[in-house]
Amino acid sequence: MSDTGRLAAAEQRRERILAQLSARGRLSVAEISQRCGVSEVTARKDLDALEAQGMLIRVHGGAVLTGRGQIEQFFAAREHEGLEAKRRIAQAAAALIRSGQRLFLDASTTAFQIARLIKEHQELTVVTNGLYTALELAPCQGITVIVAGGVVRHRSSSLVGGLNSDMIQRLRVDIGFFGARGVTAADGLTETDLGEAQLKHQMVRASQVVVGVADSSKFGQVHLHSFALPHEIDRVISDAAAPEEIVAALREREIVVELV
Secondary structure: OOHHHHHHHHHHHHHHHHHHHHHHOEEEHHHHHHHHOOOHHHHHHHHHHHHHOOOEEEEOOEEEEOHHHHHOOOHHHHHOOOHHHHHHHHHHHHOOOOOOOEEEEOOOHHHHHHHHHOOOOOOEEEEEOEHHHHHHHOOOOOEEEEEOOOEEEOOOOEEEOHHHHHHHOOOOEEEEEEOOOEEEOOOEEEEOOHHHHHHHHHHHHOEEEEEEEOOHHHEOOOOOEEEEOHHHOOEEEEOOOOOHHHHHHHHHOOOEEEEO
16 A cells, blocks of 8 residues: 555544544544454554544543544544435525525535535535535536635634635625534524634625524534624524424524424
């Protein structure tokens, strides 16, 4: 295997380790070795690498997640969490889109699912800070893709930073679609990372219509940075398991809530 192939395999394996740790809270070196089909020496090296990134803490015989690791996994790992709900949400979101419009799609995994559904549209302009989303839409002849420049944020495969804000402040977009780590009627849409939240806030301010796209697991969670306050949100699309009391509270604030 080439050096590039080995690096890709290690990255995928570490994504699996984080996903399993997120589900179980703790893993032993022996369990990682067995589940990933590698030696215990390799498993230890993976844990050392993830600990150096601040994603977990090494303990006797294995590892546990840090708070950061619990809330922020690799994009590829998060993409498959609640995938069916994300696809239904994406279908409802895509139904709002008309050819000729200008859109924001953030770097969320749900926005990525929206991108997969709109590739046949004509004369769309899509502005995104999501690397996966940009690559998904790049081959589409009818879609102009604008990538908001900045610093690559590895965990979310996104671009964040001051370069984004300067450009986005001058854009005028028809609809913005935003994933969120938390959704409440009091705090609106919240994020864990300051850079990500600042960029999304700029996108929200430049959008004529703001649509939150988040599965029900995000409802009731509040994270450090609010990027869209309730009065800035026009619609929230989620799955049918969204808590009734939060849905009712959002509707009381005149936010359209669509459950799919």
